[in-house]
Amino acid sequence: QQQVKQSPQSLIVQKGGISIINCAYENTAFDYFPWYQQFPGKGPALLIAIRPDVSEKKEGRFTISFNKSAKQFSLHIMDSQPGDSATYFCAAKKAAGNKLTFGGGTRVLVKP
Amino acid sequence: KAGVTQTPRYLIKTRGQQVTLSCSPISGHRSVSWYQQTPGQGLQFLFEYFSETQRNKGNFPGRFSGRQFSNSRSEMNVSTLELGDSALYLCASSLDAGHTDTQYFGPGTRLTVL
Numbered sequence: 001q002q003q004v005k006q007s008p009q010s011l012i013v014q015k016g017g018i019s020i021i022n023c024a025y026e027n028t029a030f031d032y033f034p035w036y037q038q039f040p041g042k043g044p045a046l047l048i049a050i051r052p053d054v055s056e057k058k059e060g061r062f063t064i065s066f067n068k069s070a071k072q073f074s075l076h077i078m079d080s081q082p083g084d085s086a087t088y089f090c091a092a093k094k095a096a097g098n099k100l101t102f103g104g105g106t107r108v109l110v111k112p
Numbered sequence: 113k114a115g116v117t118q119t120p121r122y123l124i125k126t127r128g129q130q131v132t133l134s135c136s137p138i139s140g141h142r143s144v145s146w147y148q149q150t151p152g153q154g155l156q157f158l159f160e161y162f163s164e165t166q167r168n169k170g171n172f173p174g175r176f177s178g179r180q181f182s183n184s185r186s187e188m189n190v191s192t193l194e195l196g197d198s199a200l201y202l203c204a205s206s207l208d209a210g211h212t213d214t215q216y217f218g219p220g221t222r223l224t225v226l
Contacts, residue, residue, distance in 0.1 A: 032212055043116070043202050043217030044155070051212065089155060095211050097168045098143050098204075102155040 003027050004092050006103025014111050019077040021106045023090035026071065030092035034100070035064065035075050038087045047088070048075070080110045113138060116205050116218035124224045130191040133221045137184050137205030143167075144186040145215065146178060149200040158201075161186055162208060190223075198225045 006023045013019045025033075031052055036044035050057045050064045050073065057064045063076040077084055090103040117136045125131050137144050145168075146158040157170040161180035178188040184205075190197055200222050204215040 034214075036217075041219070043204075043219050045217065046214050049212065049214075093211075098145050098160050098162075098206055098208065098213070098215060099157050099168045099170070100145075100147075100155075100204075100215065101157065104154045 003030075003101050004090060004103040006090050006106060008106060009104065010107040010109070012109045012111060013080045015080060015082060017080050017110075019075075019080050019084070019108050019110070021075045021088055021090070021108075022072065023074065023103050024070075024072045025092050025101075027092070027094075027101075028071070029094045030101070031095055032093040033064070033066065033073050034091050034093070035062075036089045036091060036102075038089065038105075044089060077108070080108075082110045082112050084108060085110045116203055116216050118201075118203050118218040118221050120221060121219065122222045122224075124226060125193050126226050127193055127195060129193050130189065131193060131223060132187055132189050133201055133203075133223070135186045135188075135203030135205075135218060137186070137203075138216055141205035141207055141216075142184055143206045143208035143213075143215075144180055144184060145204045145206075146186070146188050147202045147204065147217075148172075149202055149220070150198075155202070158188065193225045195225050197223065199223060 034049035035047045038044040061078045066073045091100040145160040160168040180186045200220040206213040
């Protein structure tokens with residue numbers, strides 16, 4: 001049972017463009033939603049995170065939009081740069097413990 | 113502060129063997145979680161340890177086990193290796209001081225089963 005669905009699987013964007021990645025979850029017990037960025041040969045690194053009592057969170061060029069009623073959330077990368085080329089994972093966590101349930105990942109390629 | 117370290121970084125084993133992977137969390141972090149990453153299944157939670165106790169377990173067979181020591185270092189063991197166990201095994205640590213604590217991942221151990 002895939003509890004967090006992520007789309008698209010891959011994305012190509014021109015430098016300066018906007019990258020948009022969408023995630024949907026099923027379990028309403030999730031109440032913390034982080035996004036991770038992973039470069040080849042490295043472990044995932046936390047990019048930005050949101051709780052469901054907030055509809056939007058922005059940190060620099062990265063913005064999370066959250067729609068609790070639709071059980072969907074998305075990552076927007078503004079002014080995409082070649083250095084943003086990486087795989088992005090959405091995740092969800094319940095209140096207890098540290099178990100992260102990950103989406104399938106989106107490979108982003110930013111062309112110069 | 114040093115990040116999460118995992119040893120070894122690369123490992124090649126044959127079917128039927130067993131393997132032990134090690135994870136040293138960031139100093140002061142009390143929670144250690146393990147994940148398996150494969151191209152087909154993505155990132156899947158294996159288990160979490162806190163204060164030497166397993167606090168959470170994913171849907172993996174009993175061949176996968178782990179433990180945590182008093183200094184928070186953790187090991188995971190896979191017995192009777194199968195080809196499908198080839199994966200990147202990631203360890204993550206956190207302070208566990210609150211629900212929204214950041215989990216920091218190590219670089220992983222790349223296990224290849226032949």
